[in-house]
Amino acid sequence: MCKNFIKNWTLDEAKEFFASLGEKPYRARQLFNWLYEINVDSFDEMTNFSKELRARLREEFSLSALSVEERAISRDGTEKYLFRTHDDHFIESVLIKRDGSDEGRLTICISSQVGCAMGCRFCSTARIGFKRNLETAEILDQICQVRKISGIKNDNIVFMGMGEPFLNYDNVMRAAAIMNYSFGFHISVRRITISTCGLLEGIERYIDEKQPYNLAISLNDTIPARRARIMPVEKKNSIEQIAHLLQKKFPSSRNRVTLEYVMRADNIAQEDAIRVKKLFRHGNVKINLIKLNAGAHGFEPPCEEDITLFQKELEIMNVPITRRKSFGEDIDAACGQLSGRRYNPHIHISHKQSPAHSDK
Ligand code: SF4
Numbered sequence: 364m365c366k367n368f369i370k371n372w373t374l375d376e377a378k379e380f381f382a383s384l385g386e387k388p389y390r391a392r393q394l395f396n397w398l399y400e401i402n403v404d405s406f407d408e409m410t411n412f413s414k415e416l417r418a419r420l421r422e423e424f425s426l427s428a429l430s431v432e433e434r435a436i437s438r439d440g441t442e443k444y445l446f447r448t449h450d451d452h453f454i455e456s457v458l459i460k461r462d463g464s465d466e467g468r469l470t471i472c473i474s475s476q477v478g479c480a481m482g483c484r485f486c487s488t489a490r491i492g493f494k495r496n497l498e499t500a501e502i503l504d505q506i507c508q509v510r511k512i513s514g515i516k517n518d519n520i521v522f523m524g525m526g527e528p529f530l531n532y533d534n535v536m537r538a539a540a541i542m543n544y545s546f547g548f549h550i551s552v553r554r555i556t557i558s559t560c561g562l563l564e565g566i567e568r569y570i571d572e573k574q575p576y577n578l579a580i581s582l583n584d585t586i587p588a589r590r591a592r593i594m595p596v597e598k599k600n601s602i603e604q605i606a607h608l609l610q611k612k613f614p615s616s617r618n619r620v621t622l623e624y625v626m627r628a629d630n631i632a633q634e635d636a637i638r639v640k641k642l643f644r645h646g647n648v649k650i651n652l653i654k655l656n657a658g659a660h661g662f663e664p665p666c667e668e669d670i671t672l673f674q675k676e677l678e679i680m681n682v683p684i685t686r687r688k689s690f691g692e693d694i695d696a697a698c699g700q701l702s703g704r705r706y707n708p709h710i711h712i713s714h715k716q717s718p719a720h721s722d723k
Pocket residue numbers: 479480481482483486487488489524525526527559560699
């Protein structure tokens with residue numbers, strides 16, 4: 364029988380539990396320290412807890428929410444992890460090393476759902492369809508396990524893996540808050556990015572609640588009919604409505620919203636840049652340009668010459684523009700390639716192990 368996951372707890376919930384046992388509230392902080400800072404494999408390692416307390420925790424809770432099925436390492440250093448959930452679903456996470464080493468910026472790209480209902484045409488996750496939301500513990504355990512196996516302490520988190528984070532809003536926000544605890548991962552709110560395909564209601568709630576994390580929106584196109592063809596969300600929540608919402612509600616004092624623009628051969632004409640400028644001219648935004656992976660789902664990647672012209676045209680907007688590299692293409696770990704399936708035989712599997720964290 365599946366026990367409750369202890370990593371679903373917020374600090375207040377942990378305090379409540381310890382209070383019910385007659386334990387002091389500081390036990391909750393100690394617990395979070397063991398779970399996320401020390402990243403223990405078993406309750407028995409929690410040596411400042413009494414034997415009885417450890418036995419009680421072991422009896423009632425699971426320490427791990429996921430088991431590691433496979434790990435693949437790309438030529439550029441990117442690592443992709445395939446996890447199995449307790450009910451036999453598969454999800455993936457990616458460890459990205461911006462400069463290919465363990466020294467530079469280290470980011471873990473995590474999943475928020477099993478599959479996804481949004482149906483973006485360029486995305487492998489979309490082909491699975493939606494299965495279920497991940498629990499908070501399943502979101503956090505991706506970080507615990509990637510850190511444990513890679514031996515790397517990342518300083519960035521992006522919710523850009525499988526799933527639409529705003530369709531699992533409560534669990535995503537709860538997990539992000541726990542990531543920020545100073546007695547755990549202690550990842551700065553400025554280094555946690557939540558990326559949406561453009562759900563108006565979720566973006567509005569996020570702004571109204573004054574959530575402190577970075578917000579990214581997949582833009583990818585500005586012509587409604589063309590955007591709707593690759594991102595069906597456009598039919599219900601148009602990019603025009605989103606631009607209007609950002610202009611109306613997103614404070615200029617906040618970190619800019621990142622607009623992710625995957626460049627294809629057919630979406631980087633001068634008129635495309637002009638439309639982006641017009642739509643977001645009053646928005647507190649920055650733009651990430653990503654070149655489409657070669658041969659991705661039947662779309663043509665653009666040529667470098669056209670990219671340069673498109674970027675030049677956008678620069679007139681006077682907002683930060685970054686050209687982002689795609690990582691881990693050779694192991695299907697790049698944008699739009701996560702599918703939660705086992706790898707093809709040609710892919711190098713560097714590591715395979717049974718559940719990394721057993722609390723037995
Ligand atoms: S790109 Fe994101 S929102 Fe779109 S289908 Fe894939 S996982 Fe879902």
